[in-house]
Amino acid sequence: MKHRSFLLYLPVALLLTPFFLAPMAVIGTESFSGQHGVGAEYVKVVTDQGIRTVLYNTFYVAAMVTILSLLIGYPIAYVLARLKGRWATIGIFLIFLPFWASTVIRSFAWMILLGRKGPVNSILLGIGLIEDPIRFIDNGLGLMIAMTYIMVPFIVVPILNGLRAIDPNLPRAAAVLGANPWRQFLAVTLPLSMPNIAVGCTIVFVTSLGFFVTPSLLGGDLTVVSMLISEQANRLLDWPLASALAIIVLLLTIVIFALLRLSQLASRRRDKARSGVFA
Amino acid sequence: MLQMVSRSATTAESRAAGGAAVSIHNLCKRYNNFEAVVPTSVEIASGDFFAIIGPSGSGKSTLLGMIAGYIDPTAGRIVVDGRDIVPEPIYRRNIGMVFQNYALFPHLSVAQNVAYPLKIRGVAKHEIARRVRESLAMVRLEAFASRMPSELSGGQQQRVALARASIYQPSILLMDEPLGALDKNLRDEMQEEIKRFQQELGATVIYVTHDQQEAAFLADRIAIMRDGAMTQIGSPRSLYEQPKSRFVAEFLGEASIFPVKTASGKLTDQTCRITLEDGTETVIRTGEDGGPGRFACIRPERITIGPKARGLANAYTGVVRESLYTPGSIRYRVELKDAGCLLKVRALPQHNTEVFETGSSVDIGWSVDDMTILAE
Amino acid sequence: MSVSEKKLWTAWSRFLTGLVGAILIGFLVPILVVVAVSFQSKSYLSFPPTDFSLRWYQQFIGNDDYRSAILNSMMIGASAAALATIAGISTALAVVRARAPGSAIVSTLSIAPAVLPQIVLAIGLFPISVWLGLQGTLWAVILAHAVIGLPFPFITVCGALTSYSNRIEIASMTLGANAFQTFRLITFPMIRPAVIAGFIFAFAASLDELVLALFLSSPSTRTLPLLLWEQLNFQVTPEIAAAASVILAVTSLLILAATLLPRLDKDN
Numbered sequence: 001m002k003h004r005s006f007l008l009y010l011p012v013a014l015l016l017t018p019f020f021l022a023p024m025a026v027i028g029t030e031s032f033s034g035q036h037g038v039g040a041e042y043v044k045v046v047t048d049q050g051i052r053t054v055l056y057n058t059f060y061v062a063a064m065v066t067i068l069s070l071l072i073g074y075p076i077a078y079v080l081a082r083l084k085g086r087w088a089t090i091g092i093f094l095i096f097l098p099f100w101a102s103t104v105i106r107s108f109a110w111m112i113l114l115g116r117k118g119p120v121n122s123i124l125l126g127i128g129l130i131e132d133p134i135r136f137i138d139n140g141l142g143l144m145i146a147m148t149y150i151m152v153p154f155i156v157v158p159i160l161n162g163l164r165a166i167d168p169n170l171p172r173a174a175a176v177l178g179a180n181p182w183r184q185f186l187a188v189t190l191p192l193s194m195p196n197i198a199v200g201c202t203i204v205f206v207t208s209l210g211f212f213v214t215p216s217l218l219g220g221d222l223t224v225v226s227m228l229i230s231e232q233a234n235r236l237l238d239w240p241l242a243s244a245l246a247i248i249v250l251l252l253t254i255v256i257f258a259l260l261r262l263s264q265l266a267s268r269r270r271d272k273a274r275s276g277v278f279a
Numbered sequence: 280m281l282q283m284v285s286r287s288a289t290t291a292e293s294r295a296a297g298g299a300a301v302s303i304h305n306l307c308k309r310y311n312n313f314e315a316v317v318p319t320s321v322e323i324a325s326g327d328f329f330a331i332i333g334p335s336g337s338g339k340s341t342l343l344g345m346i347a348g349y350i351d352p353t354a355g356r357i358v359v360d361g362r363d364i365v366p367e368p369i370y371r372r373n374i375g376m377v378f379q380n381y382a383l384f385p386h387l388s389v390a391q392n393v394a395y396p397l398k399i400r401g402v403a404k405h406e407i408a409r410r411v412r413e414s415l416a417m418v419r420l421e422a423f424a425s426r427m428p429s430e431l432s433g434g435q436q437q438r439v440a441l442a443r444a445s446i447y448q449p450s451i452l453l454m455d456e457p458l459g460a461l462d463k464n465l466r467d468e469m470q471e472e473i474k475r476f477q478q479e480l481g482a483t484v485i486y487v488t489h490d491q492q493e494a495a496f497l498a499d500r501i502a503i504m505r506d507g508a509m510t511q512i513g514s515p516r517s518l519y520e521q522p523k524s525r526f527v528a529e530f531l532g533e534a535s536i537f538p539v540k541t542a543s544g545k546l547t548d549q550t551c552r553i554t555l556e557d558g559t560e561t562v563i564r565t566g567e568d569g570g571p572g573r574f575a576c577i578r579p580e581r582i583t584i585g586p587k588a589r590g591l592a593n594a595y596t597g598v599v600r601e602s603l604y605t606p607g608s609i610r611y612r613v614e615l616k617d618a619g620c621l622l623k624v625r626a627l628p629q630h631n632t633e634v635f636e637t638g639s640s641v642d643i644g645w646s647v648d649d650m651t652i653l654a655e
Numbered sequence: 656m657s658v659s660e661k662k663l664w665t666a667w668s669r670f671l672t673g674l675v676g677a678i679l680i681g682f683l684v685p686i687l688v689v690v691a692v693s694f695q696s697k698s699y700l701s702f703p704p705t706d707f708s709l710r711w712y713q714q715f716i717g718n719d720d721y722r723s724a725i726l727n728s729m730m731i732g733a734s735a736a737a738l739a740t741i742a743g744i745s746t747a748l749a750v751v752r753a754r755a756p757g758s759a760i761v762s763t764l765s766i767a768p769a770v771l772p773q774i775v776l777a778i779g780l781f782p783i784s785v786w787l788g789l790q791g792t793l794w795a796v797i798l799a800h801a802v803i804g805l806p807f808p809f810i811t812v813c814g815a816l817t818s819y820s821n822r823i824e825i826a827s828m829t830l831g832a833n834a835f836q837t838f839r840l841i842t843f844p845m846i847r848p849a850v851i852a853g854f855i856f857a858f859a860a861s862l863d864e865l866v867l868a869l870f871l872s873s874p875s876t877r878t879l880p881l882l883l884w885e886q887l888n889f890q891v892t893p894e895i896a897a898a899a900s901v902i903l904a905v906t907s908l909l910i911l912a913a914t915l916l917p918r919l920d921k922d923n
Contacts, residue, residue: 004834005753009761011742012805016764018787019802023779030782072678079675094679098686100906102863104883105899109685111891112692112700119688119703149685181664203770210772212866213880217887226774226866233778234870246775253771349825369828370836382826385819386844395840396830443830453829 024250027243034240041244051228051245058224061144061215062208068148069204070197073155078189080156081163092160099153107214110146111137114218138220146214151207155200162196163189195267202260206253225249299358300325300483301346301451306355308341308507315341316507318355323451323485323500328477330486330494332530333504339487342504343455346485347376359450370399375444375482376453380460381436383428389439390415390424396447414442417479418472434465441476452477454486458493470496491531495519503527519578524655528576535582535622536653539573550592550647557619561593563650574653579625581649584611585633588644597622597643599635609634613643686903693896700893711897720882721898727872728862728879731793735800736808736857742801743808743853744846748838751816752824762809769806773866776802781870791873799871800861807860808853815849816842855909862906 034041045051080091098106113120114136121133136142166189174184212226219227225245232242299322307318316338323329331339344350346357348369356363364372383392390411397407415421418438428436437457444452457473458466474497477484488494494501495515502509503518503526511518511527522528525536538556545551546562554560555575563575588594600621601612609632611624622643626632635641692700696708715721746765750758768776780799781790789795823845827837843850865880872878877885879902886895 005749005755008745008749008753009755009757010745012746012761012765015738015742015798015801015805018783019780019798020764020768020776022783023776025779026782027775027779075671076675076678079672091675091679094682096910097907098682100859100910101686101899101903102880102883102906104863104865104880104887105689105902106685108883108887108895108899109689111887112688112896113685115700149682152682180660181668206770206772210774212772212774213884226772229774229778230866230869233781239778239782242778246778249772250775257770347825347829349828368833369825370831370833372829373831374829376826376829378822378826380820380822382820382822384823384827384841384845395827395832399831399836399840447831 030243065147065208066205069151069155077156077159107217114142140222143218151204158196158200162193302358304356309353330498330501332494337504338507375449377440377457379456381440414446418442451483559618577650579623582624588642591644594644690900693900711893715897724879724882732858732861734797735861738801739804739857740808740854747812765809766806768803777870795871799867804857807856811849811853815846
């Protein structure tokens, strides 16, 4: 029985060892094999002004997209969580419908919408809100709009799950104690959905760090790290630098998820300690 | 409880002599430093209904799991029909098992569920159809053959599980709390169904439950488990009337139990006097060593309350501390005068039976045969 | 709470629901815009469209590049999803049912491709693909996409396996079925909806993936997103919108099938 359970790992081992673990090892070694000496690539990443700007841009966009996604996604999840039966199904279906369209197509859609003569500018000009068309695609605004559009489903799902798991008697209890709906939300619903907000934000932030398609099409002059890596590898054939950048992105991803996991463990321990007081 | 009294304890023992269907030798299971089942040996006769009862965590389910084969024993042998089945995988053991939540296959119909073991064994199609019909007839579910398990009530699902576990005539039938998920009325009904089913098949059954009433109703022999060991094995009657320990006495039915302070010595050839911890003296039948460190145990229905108690070998007066009329019996807690001991008493209400109110003084007593001595 | 205050809260709640409804419908607008511009005759994108024509659809149908890209994407998607599903099922069985040692690490690794930026994997896979002689073949992209598809069947099947007790499988084995028979007759039918869902998710992930394809494919193994990407970078014509509309229609049908199939399955 025992040695047989290992056989079940065989397919995944055959898939992940050469095509997931080995690539990680390859970029690890590649990043140290530059002509300028061991570690020179990492020094360059830290010191090169251009690269630092790219990293800053990537973080800035990812952070903005995370905030925007949360601001739009939370109310959606909140309303969906209170819907019942068919309406809830329809709501979830609607939120996932664009999710199924390919990222290239969704980015293309925003290229049309946000173009200089696109419908958004025509409407804004038409109602007299602006006098000159907004250059969405040059200033990074279009990129953030399109990325938020793509990321919202990723934050709605975990928050929706969290909100649905809240015992409906808790807000009721708060109401009985005299809290109005807004205070019920602040005292019960929001704190209880915090762990899921953290999960959703982490997923959105990390995914946004790795975006390639949308920034390439809608970023204008703005370069993000995925584009830089691709450019270094494909066009400039500087694999050591590309690998060093990839390793940094990889480590960042691991660190962010480790932080999330640590905070989850800490809050669980806190809950345990708390329940211990009453036990 | 009446059930237990009426059944002869000797039938099971005489059958046991006929040859063991299952004999377990020094079977044990250790998890790291925790002994879930200490080395245990027991023989179960062919056609016997053997119940294992005990509180949760006592090791009864682990024991059953080792017999079924989904838990590997640390050591020991399980001999079924003359062969040790421990080295064999579950699917070659030819054992039938009924699970707590029935474990019916939700994607298969009733008939397909019951046919499953025959299909696996490569039985011919028409033969399967015939035997499934017979088997479903036995549990009176012929009309439900094409239903899905989710369309059946709990009791019906239970009967499908019975039919499925027995259709291939397994050497033994294991049941793990099969009635645990049913409500009280249905449970009583299913108990009779299981008993009838077992007798018709002549099957050897090992039945795990935490419900002592259920075990007493169904089983020829009961093993009481505690901390991974079978503390006492016997017929329901012998376990109830001659428990060997406080644990058994308290687990099976109600009892008032008091530590014995001294054994004051022999009165006659057949009786002796003992003193309980609170100073109460009482006369019991000789035979048990009623010394310090032991316990005196008396069942609530063995205590006589009211004027009739005056003539008994042990007669006292007491004060009723609690009085409760429940369907079928009147329950009291009586404190003996000049002693601290509180006795649980159960009287059968008959025509004109007086119900004593809380606070009233009563006569109370028992004969020399009513109190038993527990070794631990 | 006074009556008017109560009314105020009800109104606020209705407003919020309405707002979210509007946002959700607004989410469809970008997609509808793509479909709308595909039906015009002009050779540049203009919105709102001023006329109706199927010109770009005709061109799309006649375009061999699209035909071979769609074929490639389908073959890559189906193969990658199949590989991911097989690996996902067996890993989920090992982790949930067999409780094999190291399950925490294997689970993490099996989910990791879903969150790892694809550019990182692409950079590492390229030299390996060259070294193994896979570069430029369909297999390079298939295997890469199998890796990024793996988390989906793994997660769905883990969910299905934890949703019912392993008693069902133990019962099957006490009834005489060995591990393989138990999987074929009991486990697989019970997890089938999750397997189908996982397969479709993995397939969709492959259909959507661009970065790995960018690094690992050759002109003959070009995938659909890659072709769209090249067209977008080269010259934007409504033909792309027509292609996108067709892809949207096909994916919509696929999702519909994915949501309806398990339900039909249950009814039978």
